[in-house]
Amino acid sequence: MRFIDVFAGCGGLSLGLLKAGCQGVAAIEKNPMAFQTLKHNLIDGDRYRFNWPSWLPIEAMSCEAFLENYKSHLLKLAGTIDLMVGGPPCQGFSTAGRRNPEDPRNKMAEQYLELVKIIRPNFIVIENVSGFNSRFTRKNSDAEVDGKYITQSYADFICESLSSLGYAVSRGKINCADFGVPQNRHRYLIVCSLVDCEDLFQRLRDSSVRFKALKGLDVNKATTVRDAIFDLETTSKVLVDNSDSGVRGFRELDYTLPLVLSPYLKLMRDGFSGVPNSMRLPNHKAKTIEQFESIRQMAVPGKSISKASREFLGLKKHAITVLTSGEPSPTITTLPDDIIHYSENRILTARESARIQSFPDWFEFTGKYTTGGAARKFDCPRYTQVGNAVPPLLSEAIGNMIRAASADQRSKKLAEVDSKSCCV
Missing domain, CATH: 3.90.120 (DNA Methylase; Chain A, domain 2)
Incomplete structure (x- = not known):
């Protein structure tokens, strides 16, 4: 399964997907320090290496620059990418700080959606803080804020946008500790498929015990x-x-x-x-x-x-x-x-x-x-x-689940083809 990681940070999400057997195509990260760590380990590394396209410089760049400077190449990628993942910057959503609907970093999620429109990946995973699904509120009557941030959470806005693009959307909060990570790290996940199938988010949650057993961890207690x-x-x-x-x-x-x-x-x-x-x-x-x-x-x-x-x-x-x-x-x-x-x-x-x-x-x-x-x-x-990273253990569990879901979809298609052949 070929994936692109957007807002990749130092590579936690990419690492887990690579460990799950997925193939990295590109990782987009604006900050040079974070990108250098990702490059050192996952592009120039000995264990895992992205199959990086020759037309894309191996350097830090923003999602906006990726869209503006390489659109013709991105159009050619359409239909060849199985999975697009990313965790748009969360400062505008985080309940740990000042929730600001006008934070310009919120717009980065919309750039992510623009990429989806062009590349049309089969699966999408968006990870963010749990506050991603909390509604913004008007602090005073003089606030000039785009209505969509007032009437709904940003997660609602993104999910409705993805649904309008033809994706089956599932979502919810998850605790990384359920997947063996020694940390009560609650995150909000949006998991989508172009093929209308079962609730992929629930499938991920249901896989937690099996995943811990696969990794040799105690399924009856949290990792300390x-x-x-x-x-x-x-x-x-x-x-x-x-x-x-x-x-x-x-x-x-x-x-x-x-x-x-x-x-x-x-x-x-x-x-x-x-x-x-x-x-x-x-x-x-x-x-x-x-x-x-x-x-x-x-x-x-x-x-x-x-x-x-x-x-x-x-x-x-x-x-x-x-x-x-x-x-x-x-x-x-x-x-x-x-x-x-x-x-x-x-x-x-x-x-x-x-x-x-x-x-x-x-x-x-x-x-x-x-x-x-x-x-x-x-x-x-x-x-x-x-x-800032997505725990690689959680990401590996996500990669395992997506690969299994993809295999099920292929099996279902083959069964439908066989059924039609028998009818003929």
């Missing part, structure tokens, strides 16, 4: 944070200089593989024999470490610290969670200081966040680790790449 990162704990272990960030003065764990691996860790190692990258430990000041200890004493593990506790500690941040080792993590975000390690007074490393997102250890993140100030609007450092 400790299952994912216990081998990356640093207490009483040897530390060495970090060498992959280009900044001196940072340390990382001198990694050795444990003798006993959890089923999840076996998945994350994925036959890899080396040391994963992005292991740089934070250089916390003594005052910060003391503050983390105070937060640990007052917080309920696994839950964001209460407003009363924040005020007592003089914290400005609204969301800080101390992890619980025996449960899945809350949603991994682009801000590393949202989460404190379950047993150490520090934030997670980029690799620990990647493990919780289900990226295998051989997958290397490139570029700077963090950014700040005005650069936040333009940079996509490693922590941001990880936080």
Whole structure:
């Protein structure tokens, strides 16, 4: 199955589809930092490689530029692409921030629809935050907002548009933890087919137990944070200089593989024999470490610290969670200081966040680790790449389901042809 990934980020969605046996054709991502990570692993990589077309430069580009500059080539792709996937930027929809119907990033979903009109893929998967299906509301009577954002959610708008293009649309919220990801990450999925078939979203949900069994995970319990990162704990272990960030003065764990691996860790190692990258430990000041200890004493593990506790500690941040080792993590975000390690007074490393997102250890993140100030609007450092990604385990489950649905459709067509032949 040939797929195109739009708003591809660092490649989490593409990676899962490739692992499911699909063939990548192109990945469109505007940010150069995120695209470089995808290119490093999935275009120039040793394990997986896109079958990249010669007419398309292997470089970061916007969906808008893809449409404007290569339309003649895209028209020739019509009918040759089995699957188009993508997660349009979610800042305008996210309930974690300011829901803004006029956020220009919302328009990117409409560019995605324009691509659908041209390429006409057999299947479509759109992934976004759960707030994607929440209605925008007018905050004051003077607001000048396009009516479609007021009367319906953006998900409703997209689904109605896809239906008008002839797609059978199914959709709903899903928890990535149901597919073995050690994280309660709730996402909204829209799954479509040009052939009117059963509810593909429900088919995906129904496949979760079978998928976990296929991956060797316990079907009766969720994958925990400790299952994912216990081998990356640093207490009483040897530390060495970090060498992959280009900044001196940072340390990382001198990694050795444990003798006993959890089923999840076996998945994350994925036959890899080396040391994963992005292991740089934070250089916390003594005052910060003391503050983390105070937060640990007052917080309920696994839950964001209460407003009363924040005020007592003089914290400005609204969301800080101390992890619980025996449960899945809350949603991994682009801000590393949202989460404190379950047993150490520090934030997670980029690799620990990647493990919780289900990226295998051989997958290397490139570029700077963090950014700040005005650069936040333009940079996509490693922590941001990880936080924005679709968990590859979920994506692999999606790929398996789409391939099975496609096979069923082909079988049904053959049966119909045989039936007509018998009648003749």
